[in-house]
Amino acid sequence: GAGVSQSPRYKVAKRGQDVALRCDPISGHVSLFWYQQALGQGPEFLTYFQNEAQLDKSGLPSDRFFAERPEGSVSTLKIQRTQQEDSAVYLCASSFRDRRNTEAFFGQGTRLTVV
């Protein structure tokens, strides 16, 4: 594909519902990042994968958030029992490798609204 692809672009969930957000990184990219961007704020780091290994999940706000990348390509961010404070744009980014100053390419994001 031409770039990082995220789906769905928009998701409305009722409070308490589970959601799954998908990220298709650029083919061959080793590193994959998830960020959460609340309205009026910059992106905040959630988690990082190197291939299928989740090397850093320190940014996940609670145990309701779970991310996986089982085959080292597509990744899914799952949020269980969604709350209103989970409403945000969820961004995925990938980079060819994890070296200093390697450029990360971002997807368009998934806008999650919890009602």
Add this chain to the structure above:
Amino acid sequence: AQRVTQPEKLLSVFKGAPVELKCNYSYSGSPELFWYVQYSRQRLQLLLRHISRESIKGFTADLNKGETSFHLKKPFAQEEDSAMYYCALRGGGFKTIFGAGTRLFVKA
């Protein structure tokens, strides 16, 4: 703690005027610093990084370790520069810390 501060939420300048978007950071080691830009209805993209010491679209940014700043500058703003700009820092780990962003509006 790692932190990036962009003091201005909105900066409005006239076309042809100089522009400076401020960024201050807090980090005890040697950080990697970046500027990202998001044009209307487009995805976030890298504008420039301090290690490259490059000029992209006429923009430059110099790392000042003494003042812990990485301000973005352009001598003559263009209307197409109107966008959201984010300063970002990466320390020794994997995560990149972003500032809250500054919206630049260039008036005709």
